[in-house]
Amino acid sequence: MASSTPETGKAAGQSRRFGIPGRYLVISAPYVWLLLFFLAPFAIVFNISFSSAIIAQPPYTALFDWSTGLIPQIRGTLSGYGFLLSDELYAVAYLNSIKIALVSTMLCLMIGYPMAYGIARAPAARRNTLLMLVILPFWTSFLIRVYAWIGILKNNGVLNNALISLGLIDEPLPMMHNAFSVYVGIVYSYLPFMILPLYANLAKMDESLLEAAADLGCRPWKAFLFITLPLSFPGIIAGSMLVFIPAVGEFVIPALLGGPDTLMIGKVLWNEFFHNRDWPVASAVAIAMLVLLVAPIVIFQHYQAREDDN
């Protein structure tokens, strides 16, 4: 033991000497990735949102006019954003998106918490199998799974046919192209994102805390309320953010399962880009959505940082 210490000391010194560029290389890789594929597209979209639509290729005016000399003239306009305020369609779509995302998050939490708790408290041998079952749907394409719900929920779908053949209903229940189908789709698709962070949080909770609570006269349900629930708060926040943020901008699920009364901002964005070919307004919609989502992301970061401290 004693003889190996100087050797390891030397090795550590060496790795430090050569380590500095290597370490920066490793750290910078994800930053370069984010810079290239997140920040640069964002800058482009941000740029487009201030330009005007024209019938051309590309279908928007350049923000900087270089023809005047070395100092470019900025020809930005806020008309894209102004348009968002002028037509209440956008406000309705935003509010609707947030409402659907919020309700879906609550539903995911209500279904996901007991599941995560059950997995975390299951015997260690069975835990991995249960986790595997949660992750298993990811092995099939997301799109196919959403399409499968059409087959289940439509008027002559699996569910309605089963209920009719059982004699429970005479008319098929309207379960497609309405809020119900959108909620089913979102809750189903995002449930693993609620379960996994909650599981990670609940699994590392020290069970002796619950024993101590019981020992101090606390009944099991109160122990859950006073000990488990507050300690799992960071997990609840993490899971809720992972469901809420992508659910707000969800496009595929409302497009496939939704109807006229479930207009979400993702669908509006798609229409602006591909049907109206109004890139500036579409970009303004995207930027506005991002700004709306920054607040929950900041809250998420705050709690994650707090959990890391503990």
Next chain:
Amino acid sequence: MVNKSSWFAPKEVPYICIENVTKRFGGFVAVDNVSLEIHRGELFSLLGPSGCGKTTLLRMLAGLETPSEGRILVDGQDTTNIPPYDRPVNMMFQSYALFPHMTVEKNVAFGLRQDNMPPHDIDARAKEMLELVQLMNFAKRKPAQLSGGQRQRVALARSLAKYPKLLLLDEPLAALDKKLREQTQFELMNIQEKTGVTFIVVTHDQEEAMTLSTRIAVMNDGVIRQVGTPSEVYEFPNTRYVADFVGSINLFEGDVTDSPDTEHVTIRSEEVAVEFKLDAFVELPIGAKVAVAIRPEKIAISKDKPEQEENICRGKVDEIAYQGSLSIYQVELPGGKLVRVTAPNLTRTAERPIDWDEEVWLCWGRHAGVVLSD
């Protein structure tokens, strides 16, 4: 052997009665038909190596495990099937199990709040407990902001706050470093004396058990091997296991060669070619296989031949461990057996009074050894 301890009061009804308790986990018997009686105000230790069932026994007292067989009475009340949250028993966990999201104050008050005590009384009692463990200035801190010793005291205050009839302590000092552990031992004893609560301590550290306890139960393989005061367990171990586990000891295998009356016995050990003449009562016939157990400090070591005729042998110093206040000598007897002897370093000298490879004499008195038959 007659039990002379002050805790032996046959007329008094024991406060805690553990009656034939067995706990099985699947096919594994963790606690095997254990019966114990503990009196009010005792500081009782369950001592044993890890896996001996002492913690399982403690958890059954707390209600965190249910006995497979037998019952547990606390103050005359059968608590065997009472859930932990309805027991007049509190436990201090080895990991302390402090609630990380609550302040020290809230942790201590947690148990009181479960009893729907008026808020004013809760505050007063929590303050009293924090004063008892000298943590008044830390009331608003979270457990993560405390040192190990402070956390230990919060755990103690929290478990004592509800005036438990019995306090269970699972390795209360194991997480502390040696210096702090010694200091905390005395604090723990003071607090026990001040509050008068009956303590049951689980520990694997025999020194800790000896220092703290009024009585010790030595456990092994789910069975209690011996119950007695620290000095009884140390000076009169009843089995080889207890003799060996509590402190260090020299065991000499031999057979009884003479037992003229109930107070004298002669044992011949072929292993070391020594005859032991002891003042001990052995209920065994001549020729029975026994072991003589002698503690290292009961053997005298000298360079000159001592003036006694019996209980004496020669040896050669094999190893010396100088420990400041005393030295431990490992002496090799003619037959090759190594004997451990400790001697206090009475004079202040840099030279060793006895050196390596020196021929020495070992001798012991007629009361030094214990005769063990199993």
